[in-house]
Amino acid sequence: MQAAGTFHAGLKWAFEAFNSSAGVNQRCQSGHEGAPYLCNFAEHVAPFIATPMFALQSQYDGWQLGSVLANGSDPEAVAEMGLNITGRLNASVLAPHPSNGGFLDSCGELSHVLPTECQASFDGVSDLSDSRCFGSASHVLRL
Secondary structure, three states: OOOOOOOOHHHHHHHHOOHHHHHHOOHHHHHHHOOOOHHHHHHHHHHOOOOOOOOEEEEOOOOHHHHHHOOOOHHHHHHHHHHHHHHHHHHHHHHOOOOOOOEOOOOOOOOOOOOOHHHOOOOOOOOOOHHHOOOEEEEEOOO
């Protein structure tokens, strides 16, 4: 159950208050009978989109750290969130449609969380493959 005042609750409210059902994917709404507002969320509507797509998603951007995580400065929580986002992209965009692709950017605003040696630099000195850096700087999931 999502708490009142959350982003999730806000999208549910907007769906109902503005009668958004006519503008949201009908196949998705049928697939989420009883909770059609979920189709406002990309991860829920993506499996119902027949047009091939290439998703671009940040794993660790500032908005997510401040709005999704209760403590966006905890490296373990940040790493777990990145894995969660990767899994959701795989499950909702890539797995249902082999013609889809995606790119995850993990170079987001992490300078306050990552060790100094993991912070990206334009001169290529930083070793972003270091395990303390949550893997590589970006991941092409499928082309």
